[in-house]
Amino acid sequence: MAKSKAYKKQELGNSQLKMTWIKLRENKLAVASMFILLLVCLVAIFAPLIAPYDYTAQNYDEMLMFPCLAHPFGTDQFGRDILSRIIWGSRYTLIIGFLTMVVSCIVGTALGVFAAYYPKLDNPIMRFLDIFSSIPDMALLMCLVIILGTSMTNMIIALGIYYVPGYARLARAQVLTLRDEEYVEASRALGASDARILLNHILPNAMAPIIVRFTMSTGGCILESASLSFIGLGIQPPEPEWGLMISQGKSFLSTNWYYSIIPGLCIVLVSYCLNYLGDGLRDALDPRLNY
Amino acid sequence: MLKYSIKRLCFMVITLFLTTLLVFALLELVPGDPARIIAGESATEESLAAIREEFNLNDPFFVRFFDYIRNLLHGDLGISWKTRQPIAGAIASRLPLTMIIAFWGVIVGTILGLVAGTVSAVKQYSVFDRVLTFISLFGKSAPSFWIAMLFVLIFSLKLGWLPATGSYGFVYWILPVATIGLQASSGITRMTRSSVLEVIRQDYIRTARAKGQTELVVIIKHALRNAFIPILTQISSSLTEYLGGTVLVESVFAIPGIGNYVLDAVQRQDIPVVLSGIFVICAMCSVVILLTDLAYALIDPRIKATFGFGVKKKKKAAVAKEGGNK
Numbered sequence: 001m002a003k004s005k006a007y008k009k010q011e012l013g014n015s016q017l018k019m020t021w022i023k024l025r026e027n028k029l030a031v032a033s034m035f036i037l038l039l040v041c042l043v044a045i046f047a048p049l050i051a052p053y054d055y056t057a058q059n060y061d062e063m064l065m066f067p068c069l070a071h072p073f074g075t076d077q078f079g080r081d082i083l084s085r086i087i088w089g090s091r092y093t094l095i096i097g098f099l100t101m102v103v104s105c106i107v108g109t110a111l112g113v114f115a116a117y118y119p120k121l122d123n124p125i126m127r128f129l130d131i132f133s134s135i136p137d138m139a140l141l142m143c144l145v146i147i148l149g150t151s152m153t154n155m156i157i158a159l160g161i162y163y164v165p166g167y168a169r170l171a172r173a174q175v176l177t178l179r180d181e182e183y184v185e186a187s188r189a190l191g192a193s194d195a196r197i198l199l200n201h202i203l204p205n206a207m208a209p210i211i212v213r214f215t216m217s218t219g220g221c222i223l224e225s226a227s228l229s230f231i232g233l234g235i236q237p238p239e240p241e242w243g244l245m246i247s248q249g250k251s252f253l254s255t256n257w258y259y260s261i262i263p264g265l266c267i268v269l270v271s272y273c274l275n276y277l278g279d280g281l282r283d284a285l286d287p288r289l290n291y
Numbered sequence: 292m293l294k295y296s297i298k299r300l301c302f303m304v305i306t307l308f309l310t311t312l313l314v315f316a317l318l319e320l321v322p323g324d325p326a327r328i329i330a331g332e333s334a335t336e337e338s339l340a341a342i343r344e345e346f347n348l349n350d351p352f353f354v355r356f357f358d359y360i361r362n363l364l365h366g367d368l369g370i371s372w373k374t375r376q377p378i379a380g381a382i383a384s385r386l387p388l389t390m391i392i393a394f395w396g397v398i399v400g401t402i403l404g405l406v407a408g409t410v411s412a413v414k415q416y417s418v419f420d421r422v423l424t425f426i427s428l429f430g431k432s433a434p435s436f437w438i439a440m441l442f443v444l445i446f447s448l449k450l451g452w453l454p455a456t457g458s459y460g461f462v463y464w465i466l467p468v469a470t471i472g473l474q475a476s477s478g479i480t481r482m483t484r485s486s487v488l489e490v491i492r493q494d495y496i497r498t499a500r501a502k503g504q505t506e507l508v509v510i511i512k513h514a515l516r517n518a519f520i521p522i523l524t525q526i527s528s529s530l531t532e533y534l535g536g537t538v539l540v541e542s543v544f545a546i547p548g549i550g551n552y553v554l555d556a557v558q559r560q561d562i563p564v565v566l567s568g569i570f571v572i573c574a575m576c577s578v579v580i581l582l583t584d585l586a587y588a589l590i591d592p593r594i595k596a597t598f599g600f601g602v603k604k605k606k607k608a609a610v611a612k613e614g615g616n617k
Contacts, residue, residue, distance in 0.1 A: 131309045136535025136576055138550070139569045146557045146565060147320045223434050227539055230436050231554055246437055250543070253440060254448050261444070264437035271432035 023284035030280020033273035040270060044090040051084035055240050064256050074258045076248070082259065085240035086266055092241045093270065096156055097222040101214050103160035108167025109210060113198060115168065116175035126172065129165040137162060141224065145233045155234050159221055170213055174206035208285040212278055219274035226267055242267050295588055303581045308360075310573050315356050318562050328560050329372045346372075359566075368567040373559050378567045382549060386571065388458060389548035392540065393533040395464070396471025401526050403476035408483025408522075409510060412491060423480065430477025435536075439470040439543040456545040467540050475529040482525040486518040493517075519590055527583035531576040 024030055043050060059079035067074045073082040115125040132140070141158055148154035178184065179202070187197055226243025228234035235241035237248070242263040249260025325348055326339040334342075343349050347358065362369065368378040407427065411420040430438075446466060447455035454463050490496065491514050499509045538550025549568060556564035 131306065131313050134306055134310050134576070135314070135569065135573055136531055138536040138538050139553070139572050142538075142553060142557045143314060143317055143565065143569055146560065146562075147317060147322075149322070219432060223432075226434050227436065230434070231538060231542055233554075233557065243434070246434075246440070250440065253444055257444050257448075260437075260440055264434065264440070267437065268429070268433045272428060275428055275432055 020281075020284045024280050027280040027283060029276045030284075033276040033280070036269070036273045037277065040090055040273075041094060043087055044094050047087050047091060051081075051087045053081035053084045055080065055084040055088045056238065057081075064252065064259075066256070067258055073262050074256065076245075076259060077252065082245070082262065085245060086242070086263060089240040089242045089245065089263070090266070092152070092235060092239065093222055093225070093267070096152065096159070096225045097218045100156050100159040100163065100221050100225070101218050103156065104163035105167050105210065105214055107160070108164040109171040109203075111164065112168035112171025113175050113203070113206075116172040117179060117194070117198060117202070122172075125168070129168050132161070133165040137224065138227070141228060142233065145228065150233055150236055152235060155225060155228060158228075159224055162224070163217060163221065166217070167210065167213065170209055171206060174209060175202055178202050178205055212282045212285060215274055215281055216278035219271035219278070222267060222271055222274075292588065296585060299581055299584050303577045307574060307577050311360070311363075311570055312356065314566060314569050314573075315359065316352075318566055319352065321560065321562060323560070325372075325562065328562075346370075363570070368570070369563040371556075371561055371564050373556075373561045373564075378564055381552060381564075382567065382571055385547055385549045385552050388546055389534065389537050389541070389550060390575075392464060392467045392471065392546065392548065393530065393537055395468045396533055397475050397526065397530045399468055399472030400475025400529060401479055403472060404479025405483055405515070405522070407476065408480040409487055409515060411480070412484045412487035413510060415488065424484075427477040427480040430474045431481075434539075435470055435474050436539040436543050438473060439466070439540050442466045442470055443543070458544070458546045463544075463546075467537075467544050467546060470540050471533050471537070475533065478529055479522065479525050483518070483522050486521045487514055490514050490518045516590075520587060523583060523586060523590070527579055530579050534575050534579070535572045
């Protein structure tokens with residue numbers, strides 16, 4: 001019987017991380033997405049070196065120029081190079097997407113774990129989060145923005161609050177199924193503390209769907225943050241955020257279509273890649289997961 | 292069925308009450324003195340005091356909250372801080388537009404999504420499937436306002452077929468509805484595909500085929516009907532999403548809907564308008580969720596049986612558990 005390469009390696013005692021990577025490698029689209037995302041990260045990190053112009057430099061001789069050799073993506077109404085602004089803007093997109101997810105993932109998972117592990121906390125925590133999630137997304141975000149005000153930190157907090165209930169529900173469902181496993185019972189019988197059981201035994205086994213959700217929601221979060229900036233409740237001008245650039249290009253749509261279409265394409269590219277990577281991770285981590 | 296409906300209705304009212312309490316409490320945290328927001332920066336102390344008296348700003352939190360609830364029950368949504376107009380009238384004139392666009396958008400999305408999802412499930416791994424998956428991911432990955440601008444660019448500015456902005460009749464609604472339809476269809480396509488894939492290998496499908504049923508009837512009557520519960524959940528959640536989220540589409544097409552109204556109020560810190568706007572949006576969503584819950588019971592008799600009469604308690608629990616595991 002021909003065993004697959006993956007199985008042989010498992011017998012040699014590979015870590016779970018390596019196993020996941022071996023399975024993920026079979027999904028070409030996911031790997032390609034991962035490389036594109038890495039490339040975008042590198043662009044964001046080395047923005048000052050890559051950007052051909054200063055993203056704030058105004059040049060009134062070159063206002064609203066169509067894409068050409070000197071300005072591959074054209075210029076805006078102040079003569080600023082759009083390519084340079086997109087390169088700098090990738091920082092906002094990635095930082096907001098990633099930080100929001102980290103915040104809401106940690107808070108949400110912690111709440112979900114406590115709710116599942118301590119039955120007394122279950123109803124108070126989950127019903128409170130249910131009320132939060134019964135408010136539609138844009139309505140809740142507008143409500144939070146009016147309280148917090150518009151800035152990048154506040155946007156991350158608002159978006160983070162919006163994503164908490166989803167993580168909490170997922171983590172709770174995971175922990176509920178793991179709580180009564182035999183290995184948990186065994187370590188409790190050995191006298192392990194709750195913290196040790198939760199951190200060493202339950203959480204590592206509950207991580208797979210949370211990682212998948214993390215990847216996929218980052219795409220959604222980038223869209224939400226662009227939406228907030230678009231309606232003027234997120235990043236404020238003159239910062240080069242992609243959603244804001246689309247919004248500024250709106251008034252030039254009839255004459256200079258590239259101004260708002262190109263930043264939009266960048267958002268689509270990043271969020272496509274995150275979705276494909278999420279799909280791949282889901283198949284690699286646990287093929288039975290289905291959502 | 293009646294008992295089930297009443298139970299759901301009570302649940303909805305409680306949720307809506309708590310949601311209102313939460314939003315009311317959150318809006319208490321808005322920085323700044325409300326009286327100063329109303330009167331402007333240059334107001335004198337006397338006029339500020341008069342305004343506090345007029346808008347009952349001196350009352351304690353719970354007094355104001357229960358006043359608000361009492362007014363709500365009388366159909367009074369409060370008075371705008373900025374225009375001093377009753378909010379109920381403004382919302383009533385804007386609500387139909389938002390509802391038309393959201394409902395028609397989701398109906399278009401449902402039709403597209405059901406067809407595309409079923410086709411890609413039946414022809415799994417074919418070229419169709421791949422192309423449809425790619426398109427449905429596009430709907431999920433592209434911001435709605437950007438899709439809307441793309442539509443404006445192509446259909447209004449380049450081809451000149453449809454008007455770009457405004458809301459004066461049917462032709463003005465085509466592009467907004469198409470935008471929401473495309474976005475809504477992406478989620479429905481994905482859900483339909485995975486849900487149909489799950490049932491299509493069941494024995495009863497094979498039985499239906501074996502007794503000589505045409506493929507179309509097998510798919511529509513046997514596969515799609517049994518796969519419909521998760522699809523219905525997806526349709527309902529898109530509807531609630533777009534009832535509250537049309538603000539993006541509304542702002543591109545300059546449609547005077549409820550989303551634009553709330554957005555204006557957020558920018559001008561008009562708290563009563565934000566509060567009542569969010570309340571109306573939440574109320575609409577609660578009704579949608581209630582109707583979905585009732586529709587589940589119509590489609591899947593097992594859910595209804597959970598709340599039926601004459602069933603012994605033990606049996607009830609077993610059915611409930613099975614329904615919960617589904």
